[in-house]
Amino acid sequence: MSISVLVADDSKLSRRSVIRALPEDLEYAICEATNGKEAIELLSDTSFDLVLLDLTMPEVDGVGVLEYLSDKADAPNVIVISADFQPEKQKIVTSLGAKRFLRKPLDKEELAMAMFELGYL
Amino acid sequence: MSIVLPLDEDQRDALQELLNISMGQAANSLAQLIETKIDISIPKISTVTPNELYSLLFETTDSFYTRQSFLGDIHGEVMSVLSQSGLAEVAKLMDYDEPLDKEDVQEIILELCNILAGACLSGLSDQLELTTNLNMPTLFQPEKSNFSDLQWQHTLVMEVQFIIAISSFSMRVVFCLDDESLARMKTTLDELLG
Numbered sequence: 001m002s003i004s005v006l007v008a009d010d011s012k013l014s015r016r017s018v019i020r021a022l023p024e025d026l027e028y029a030i031c032e033a034t035n036g037k038e039a040i041e042l043l044s045d046t047s048f049d050l051v052l053l054d055l056t057m058p059e060v061d062g063v064g065v066l067e068y069l070s071d072k073a074d075a076p077n078v079i080v081i082s083a084d085f086q087p088e089k090q091k092i093v094t095s096l097g098a099k100r101f102l103r104k105p106l107d108k109e110e111l112a113m114a115m116f117e118l119g120y121l
Numbered sequence: 122m123s124i125v126l127p128l129d130e131d132q133r134d135a136l137q138e139l140l141n142i143s144m145g146q147a148a149n150s151l152a153q154l155i156e157t158k159i160d161i162s163i164p165k166i167s168t169v170t171p172n173e174l175y176s177l178l179f180e181t182t183d184s185f186y187t188r189q190s191f192l193g194d195i196h197g198e199v200m201s202v203l204s205q206s207g208l209a210e211v212a213k214l215m216d217y218d219e220p221l222d223k224e225d226v227q228e229i230i231l232e233l234c235n236i237l238a239g240a241c242l243s244g245l246s247d248q249l250e251l252t253t254n255l256n257m258p259t260l261f262q263p264e265k266s267n268f269s270d271l272q273w274q275h276t277l278v279m280e281v282q283f284i285i286a287i288s289s290f291s292m293r294v295v296f297c298l299d300d301e302s303l304a305r306m307k308t309t310l311d312e313l314l315g
Binding site (some may be wrong): 010011012013014056057058082083084085086087088089103104105 | 131134135137138141142143144145146148149152157158159161163248313314
């Protein structure tokens with residue numbers, strides 16, 4: 001099984017960590033966005049199965065991306081992966097439709113569990 | 122401000138990300154204490170001379186200033202700039218009674234420095250697997266201080282900002298590293314990136 005994944009994070013190190021953490025059971029078609037604006041551009045003309053989204057990004061932040069997606073009927077599942085894990089922040093992203101909230105530094109097993117719960121594994 | 126960045130793009134990106142993670146941990150510690158959301162900035166990393174550092178720190182008025190040194194595998198200084206505005210609201214969230222006296226204000230400032238600056242440095246050190254020991258912060262007045270005791274020509278500055286959403290309070294934390302510590306950090310970042 002192959003799924004299309006958008007990894008949106010302004011940090012190259014973080015994008016690399018996220019991609020390395022993806023479970024090996026699947027094949028992936030991966031796109032990368034270096035800020036929220038790029039992510040929205042990609043989301044507007046490409047269909048993704050899953051978005052792995054950072055919150056603290058320049059141009060447009062992760063909340064902005066979620067706001068954009070909240071207006072779309074066919075929005076992909078979003079797993080937020082952020083260092084800013086305050087309860088208030090988690091409430092905001094959940095209310096905007098994010099399916100899971102994972103803390104940085106990302107734990108590989110937590111990502112696998114989230115993807116399992118969302119039916120990818 | 123003249124910037125001579127001694128880090129390459131990958132090192133800078135990695136350091137920024139590690140600092141971002143540390144800031145998140147620090148903000149969460151304070152958010153739990155005062156049960157209020159804290160906004161965090163994207164970390165800025167630059168290199169400045171002591172004079173430029175002075176301008177960077179003291180561009181704002183109506184602020185409190187603290188500095189605290191740290192020693193260990195890397196050493197340097199952490200300087201914090203806390204807005205006077207909104208501090209009373211933060212004090213209330215920290216269960217201080219009004220009106221605040223001078224000692225209360227000093228205690229709150231030092232407590233905020235310990236929580237935010239301390240957690241940031243601790244988080245960064247942990248991720249880099251480096252040992253650092255942070256000394257207690259002390260309040261200082263910029264007009265009565267000079268930075269001639271900073272013995273390095275350029276300082277790596279890592280600047281982060283915390284904003285408490287429901288008040289007008291903000292705090293900037295600036296980490297300064299000397300050349301020797303910078304070299305150590307670059308080596309550690311390269312190992313991480315490798």
